[in-house]
Amino acid sequence: MYFKFKAYCFLIGFFFIGFQFIWSQDQKVADSLEIIYKKGQTSGIARLELLRNLSFNQVNDLDAYIKYAEELIMLSKAENNFLYLYRGYLQKGNAHRLAGNLDLALENFFMSIDAAIKAEYKEGEGIAKMTVADTYSEMGNSNNASIYYEKAITILRETDNIIALASALLNAGDEAFNTKNYELALQYFEESGALFKEQDYLIGTGYNLGNMGMVYAEQGKDALAKSNINEAIAILEELEDYYAISEYLTYMADIYLKQGNPAASLNYAERSLELAEKYGLKKQISESNLKLAELHEQLGDLPQSYAHYKNHIIYRDSFINLENVASMADMRTNFEVSQKQTEVNLLNQQKRNQLIILGFTGLLLLTLFWYYRNISKEKKRSEDLLLNILPEETARELKKSGKVKAKKFAAVTVMFTDFVGFTRYAESLDPEILVESVNFYFSKFDEIMETYGLEKIKTIGDAYMSAGGLEDPKSDHALRMVKAAFDILEFVKASRIENHNNFTRFDIRIGINTGPVVAGVVGTKKFSYDIWGDSVNIASRMESHSAPGQINIGHTTYNLIKEDYDCECRGKLQVKNRGKMKMYWVHASKNV
Template identity: 55%
Template sequence: MAECSCLGIKYATKKVCFLIGFFYFILFAGYSQNQAIADSLEAIYLSGNYRDSDKLEILNEIAVSQADAEKKLTYSLELIEAARALDSVNYVITGFLEKGTALRLKGDLSEALKSYFEATNIATRKEAKSNLGVAKLAIADVYSIMGNHDNAVKYYRNAIKIYREQKDSIGIATALTNAGDDYFNNGKLDSALIYFEESDRIFRNTNYPIGTAYNKGNIGMVYAEQGEDDRAEVNMNEAITILEELQDYYPISVYLTYMSDIYLRKNNWSRAINYAQRSLELAQRYGFKEQISESNLKLSELYDYVGNYKKSNSYYKNHIAYRDSVTNLRGMEQMADIRTNFEVAQKQSEVDLLEKESEIQQLKDRRQKTIIYVSIIVLILVFFLAMGLYRRNIFIKKTKNLIEEEKNRSDKLLLNILPEETAIELKQRGKVQAKKFESVSVMFTDFKGFTHYADNLAPEKLVEAVDYYFSKFDEIIEKYGLEKIKTIGDSYMCAGGLPYPSQDHATKTVLAALEMIEFVNRAKTLNPENRTRFDVRIGINTGPVVAGVVGTKKFAYDIWGDAVNIASRMESNSQPGKINVTENTFTLIKDSFDCEMRGEIEVKNKGMMKMYFVSKIED
């Protein structure tokens, strides 16, 4: 066996780009990610029936051929340890690359990046050009997953340059395909096709079936986005056929969700459900965490489409659970700590009380034994008894005050996270029943150019700037009786008309949005310390939603429904310093505000929708 050079092709999804994982070209083994190869080599390795000199090569090929993310991680770590012991640089680099791929498949993107950067550093020091190209490509793929288009393009170009210098056809084609995929995910379909067409020519000229499969799948997804369903279906079916032969299941899982979309547009709901369910089963079988989330979301959308809201909500909760599995809700952890401290203090007070009662009983026994001897001793004992009772009462009073303070702090923290009605229900029943609201106004805000600032500004300065705006936004929505739902990065989400339904929620939501715009504009002009300032886009939609609490431990109040998705689309279709509203919201506020009709605008997955800019309160 020989050491392998590894390249990775990724593919696109509609909202977030995922990586299929590296595929490998092994000199004597053909194309990898062949589970049969991995299983065969694993059996040899576990049996110990091999020469010591072959250990690194066996571990290497198991790691690169293994499709199961957990096993890939295990064997990658073993490869790194064994290669370091024998000072084998190429195998160490391969180990870190495979470790990064395994972590990426498991959804741990930050740790995957660390592993890829470690491989990059070693390859740079040792001037291992081939491995350096692979590492640069892997880093670009992870940045693409994270939605960091600028960084992704930067590393794709680096990888392409390295491969062109080495005249590595497969490396060039792989990097071109992945770069095209990133342009695809950013809506730049023409640029994506240019990259795909060049990579397709290279794959066909080199007779590289797995590259051809990914390329056909990617082109199929472009056709799907362009509404050419028949051409999309043909290309993706050809890709799936090749990938099944190669036992490469991650991309199959993604392509199946696209097939589900195609059949939904054809009004064949049963086949759409079948494709989405197959996607979920594949993702669950092989532990593809990100795709489990996406498949659950697709099933939720399909059942919502036919009005089966119970099943839709169940799949959506599964989607949320996987999507937010690494979210660190610090506020909830702090509240849990406070509760724990309260319970400890309560138990300690009970112990102290028992000890005091024991002391009192001893004093009584002593008094009974000595009362017959001298009355002076009795009086002294009575005096000490009184003092003990007095101090005991003071102690109990202080303890009760401390307990009450801790309880109030716990309740206050809970109310900062959940609406009062929901918090009361949670404390009384231990869970919260989801509720449907027929008319709610949902608002999203987003800062222009935030990604640029995030890349170039110190983290503490970035957090300070975002906190400056969000703290004021909190004051504004409280003023108008709106409910804060959550913040995601630089996005702020709130709603009017829940948890207590109201008739004027649309008006109050727009008033709050106008005040937010005014505050953001004022912050730019009144900035004596020259701190970081942003422009803000705002989008509002009115419609029915379902509200409830997700989870049982690190829970959070959230809302779901098509009205929420449309509100998010209004924000992304808005402009800096503008409030963009749907026709539903406009109908409720048109008598109170000056509005500018924008006409019908294409909205992703929704078609043409009427939009309006709200400029001011009507005179």
């Protein structure tokens, strides 16, 4: 059995909080977000998003991973927010799975499925069913794993999440490999590999290459196996994703052993064990020890062979023990029974509450009389508030149907701004002064967006995100966004010179990109309008590769504004997880 693609790598999709975007796990991000967490100044959706990203990025501390996921679950229940409840259970399940606690992982994944269904979130339901399949696979229950993979793939084919679909296909290929159906495994891998390549999703490509390499190794195609696995290891080392590398290294050890090179084989097996022990990966520690036991036995070093085999048994038993395996068959049934009992208890409580409610009928009638006298004013206030949160057309749809369908837009221009050196100030300044300073800037940015008919999406920490072309018939959103960016630069520059209120003053970086996005509303009690897609991620990369006082744009935006603005080609710059991308500085307008 070989490594599963980690479903939670893409669960964040495109959400951000604090100072960075979250696409793949990054302990540095978790460390920076803990500063915000400890200040305790977030609430509502912002708090849920903070906990979600803290849990997701705790790659070096599984206990912290679980702690933040549990707090996310608790707050989601209090907010009656099934979307975040789904995410909390999913991340808690992933943490237990990494720790080798498969019984707890499966329990949380089933809860995640139920929460996703209640949230009417098809994509999440598909992803959660994939994690159930992954867990059954790791337990050796190939039949249940295959059933849940088919369920996940069927659901995900109905969604727009190509990465999730590709991951389910990749893991279904793993299951075919486990049953030695190598041709079926390669079929799954070829489809998933094409989808990852289409989406330019580097980490998925890495796993796909590694898994294909291991199929080739089993088929005796050693040259193809080595080529694919070495390429996969190179990609995953760059991404600092060591969980799969440890597994792939044991296969490299097998290949070199078959080729009569025990020294190289031993080296790969030792590297596998070193990585597994460093990151506390029980399953990989067990398998690496077993491989080293076999190698030392063949080399005639029986004491070393025995020592490694003993460690293999210890970690194997801690990873999957017989009691947990026996209890798995009844877990789902027990879970559903407990849910029914909860419903019965709730019904009894409701009957008791009816008697209490009768006593308050008179008070309720008086309250309703007051309410209807003031309803017009309150309705106007709520509508104004909704328009401050959502675009006008989206707000109308929400009022009419109570929900908003996600929409695809073929061309939207996205801008990100970021204050230079903000993190350093955040750690040392009084919170009130810092908030006043940021509010000073963002209030003006809001005015600028309104002037050019652009949509503010959100602010997170010192990051400001806006978009043009959402539900807007005009096609000049790229030009309007660049004009707004220059107004922002001028305002920031003037503020640094004048500084009437002695606020903290910053310099600013700006990044812009144009392309397709998906937009929609998340949340049930507290709505949040957001946009997702690769175009958004590229816009973030444009900002992070910009410079103080500069506007950095992608190639698509350049083609839309080059007749109106002087632009300087920066060439192709290396971007993490993206390869090389063409970028441009935007200078003065040609029409001035």
